[in-house]
Amino acid sequence: MTLLPWTFLLPLAGTLILSLSRGRLSPRASSVVGVTSVGLAALVAAWVGWRFLASGETSIDMTLWTWVTVGDFRPTIGLHLDGLSLTLMGIITGVGFLIHLFAAWYMQDEAGRLRFFAYMNLFVFSMLLLVLGDNVLLLYLGWEGVGLCSYLLIGYYFETAANGWAAFKAFIITRLGDVFLAIGLFLMFRELGTLDITEILARAPDVWAEGAWQAQVASLLILGGALGKSAQLPLHTWLADAMAGPTPVSALIHAATMVTAGVYLIARLHGVFELAPAVLYLVGVIGALTLLLAGFAALAQTDIKRVLAYSTMSQIGYMFLALGVGAYDAAIFHLMTHAFFKALLFLSAGSVIVCTHHEQDMRRLGGLWRKLPLTYAGFVIGGAALSALPLVSAGFFSKDEILWQELASGHGGLMLAGLVGAFLTSLYTLRLIIGTFHGEPGSDNARHAEPGRGPVHGLPLVVLAVLSTFIGAWIHPPLEGVLPAGPGADAHGAGHTVLGVVAALVSLGGLVVAAWLFLRRQRWLAERVAGGWEARLWWFWNQAWGFDIAYDWLFVRPYRVLVRLLRSDFIDRALLLPAWLSWALHRGLSLTQSGKLRLYATTMAAGATLILLVLVLGG
Template sequence: MSLLPLTFLLPLAGTLVLALSRGRLGPRSSAVVGVVSVGLAALVTAWIGWHFVDSGVGGVDMTLWTWLSVGDFRPTIGLRLDGLSLTMIGIITGVGFLIHLFAAWYMQGEAGVTRFFAFMNLFVFSMLLLVLGDNMLLLFLGWEGVGLCSYLLIGYYYWTEANGWAAFKAFIVTRLGDVFLAIGLFLMFRELGTLNIAEILQRAPEVWAEGAWQAQLAALLILGGALGKSAQLPLHTWLADAMAGPTPVSALIHAATMVTAGVYLIARLHGVFELAPGVLYLVGLIGAVTLLLAGFAALAQTDIKRVLAYSTMSQIGYMFLALGVGAYDAAIFHLMMHGFFKALLFLSAGAVIVSCHHEQDMRRLGGLWRRLPLAYAGFVVGGAALAALPLVTAGFYSKDEILWEALAAGHGGLMLAGLIGAFLTSLYTLRLIIGTFHGEMKSDNARHAEPGRGLVHGLPLVVLAVLSTFLGAWIHPPLEAVLPTSPGAGVHGAGHTVLGIVAAATSLVGLGLGAWLFLTRWRWLSERVSTGWAARLWWLWHNAWGFDIAYDRLLVRPYRGLVRLLESDLIDRLLLLAAWLAWGLHRGLSLTQSGKMRYYAATMAAGVTLVLLVLVVSG
């Protein structure tokens, strides 16, 4: 376990080498540094994981040094390796390495490759620090690091103004959540006297009774931070715009790093949420609503990356639903499976985009399944896992577990929302595949598509495709000693079997309906959504239920109006009123100093007359 620091120091070293190269490294050398540093971190993680599981220890703590010492406050640079953090670093370094490897192909011919891989390595470093930190202060450092890296990478093509605004939006919206989390840290330190995660989980039930307002407030503040990072309602609007960055960035954000941080945070601090059952249920409710709204929004997108973005939002909603019913193990299991098939889908989308000369509008693609067989296979396998195709895909087993846990916990409404979400997932997934790969080629970019070649292009897609099948579902996170047992864990009776059949049928019905609509009734469907109420519904879903428009009118425009009102600095003018009064009096008195004797004599006579008049009247 002494190698544990290398898992995040290697990506950090890659960042430093790239950042300090000052342009001396070419694109190929920069890609090698970026890929190898994360690849070595993945090998170290595999070695550590094998020894950890083989040893059977529940957890390992490692203190590197004391960060600062102020009175009794002595936060450390300390690491905690247990089943949860091991699972997370496995996903981050393993899937992250495959994404970096694919990026070496994707970024060929792009400007600023050194800068790109420096930011990507820093992203991996920050996320590893987040999940390995044994205290909330170190976790928060990594938390802010991934926020910074998301800004840098989403706005990678900064010379296009829209990309800069997309990065700015992601940074600001996630910062709103971070403010809540920061306040939550202050509250926990004041109430519990520590920021060490293990001590928080130990002291929280000793200090707070179940339902205590302090516990509920702390849980709400933590949830606020998680909503921002994991793009859940109402702090979800940044995620679709995050597609402005290169496609490997989208894969890293959606599959291996940033959006999983909120799920990890709630699972890690489960003890606090257990003391606030109302807030815990709110987590599940927000997840259920988000997965439905995002599912409908995905149905009406035309950009293949935006479809996948809303799909990620929906799948993270499933994880929040699982957290909300106390099925922490199911949430992390789905997080892992989602990392496999969503990375596959995004990298396959990247292969399509590069091959079609950066065309990513489904309305201008089509007919590519023969021209791009590997990307097509990636979409089919990844899409099947996303739609939870029964028995043969990884997504079926993780999603089925979430639905069963919701039912076993007595939350039938949340389970029903999950089933509806599964139906929607099948519809938009099939629409995505058919619109991209079937039918006629609709543009010259599609007709002149050039399939990707080479090991760095094909190997990540093949490995992720294998992990997205039922073979990936054999990888079970070692969470027994870390997270509490969920209500339906280990129960596989008739009820579970029936629900599994219902879930499988829901997925198959959705796929069948999608095949009928998008293969045989596409023209009829297009005509129906072009006029009347269907057109208005399409517009609503295409604009993601109008949240951006509502926020613009309710928050952004009033704020800008206030800024314009204060542009003249009214408060400053009020403070300067005394100075202006003194200046005005001075100007008035200075006019009396003319230097002309007759004016002075007249003034003195007028003054004496006025005084005598006052004395006579008052006497």
């Protein structure tokens, strides 16, 4: 296991090579360095994973060096490898390599490729540090690292002001969640006396009773950090605007890895959340609300990347749904399959965007299925997995497991929310495919689209397409002994089969309704949403239920008013009064030092006259 540190040191080396080259590397060489470093990390991760699984061990700990020594406080740069961190490591390096490879094609005509791959490599390094760290301080370092890289990559096209504001928005909202997380970590350290994750999970049940206020507060604070990073209600508004970055960035950060960090965090610290069952249930409720609200929002979008962004929020809502009932293994299973099919969908969207000269509006696309056959296949397979098409897609097996765990835990309301979300997912997914690939081309860009060429473009799509089918569902995360089994893990029977059939019918029903609406009744539907209450509802969903507008009125505008008031603050003016008096006195005295003899003589005569007058009047 001595090779384990190389999984994150290789991407870091790629970042350093690119950053220190000072522009001497050609764009092609920059792409080679960026892709190769992550590819080598993926090979090392595969070797380490194979050796770990063959050893039969539950976990492996490796201390590289002591970070800080202050009395008894000795946090280390240490690594912890178990089934959970191995699963995330495989996703980050494996899917990350395919995305990097595709990015070499996507960015071939873009300026600043060196900067792009330096940021991407730094992100992979930070994400691996997050999932491999054996203590929460190292986890938090990686947590902040991915937040920084997200800011840099979302604002990659910084020449456009809107992109800079999108990056700024993502940074501020996720930092808000990070403040909650930091306070939660401080509380756990004060109460439990350790930062080591294994020791935290061991000590928490001994120090805190179930339902203790310390456990509930710590869980709520950690949940706040997870909500920000994973774009769940109410800290979800940044993710759709984050589509301003290059499409491979959306695939890597906002679909496959960073936005699932909150799911990983809750699963990793599950022992703390199980001592606060009310907070754990709140996790599931937030997931249910997010998956429904994001599903309706996705249904009303016209930008293909924004549809996928709201889809990401919805699918992470499913993961939170599973976490909320203690089905941690089901949440991580869906995290893995989601990484496969959502990366496929984003890369396929990137292929459409490049081939249509950066057109993203479905209303200006259409008729592309003959011109982009591989991309179309990627959309169909990825869309099938997203819609949980029965038996043939990876998404069906992972989503079905989540729904079964909800039912087995006795939370029928959460299960019903999951079924409604599945119906909505089928609706907006087929709408996305029909609007992008079928019908008449909506612009000249779509009419003259040409397919991408070469293995750099095609290989990632083919591999991810295979993993998005039932073949990907054969990969089961090795979580036994790492996370507690879900409430329905050992009770698969007739009830599970019936629920699977119901879920399949719901998904298929959504596809049938979508085909009827968006193929057979397009003109009728367009007329319905062109005026009346339907149009207002459609606008409301398009604006993501008005959260941005509400936050603007509740927080941004009052803050600006407060700033204007403080700009003319009377207390501030009072504090400046002594300085103003000193300045005025200095100004007056400086007027007496003019260097003019006549003024001096006149002043002396006037002064002498004044003194004599005082003496005479006084005598």
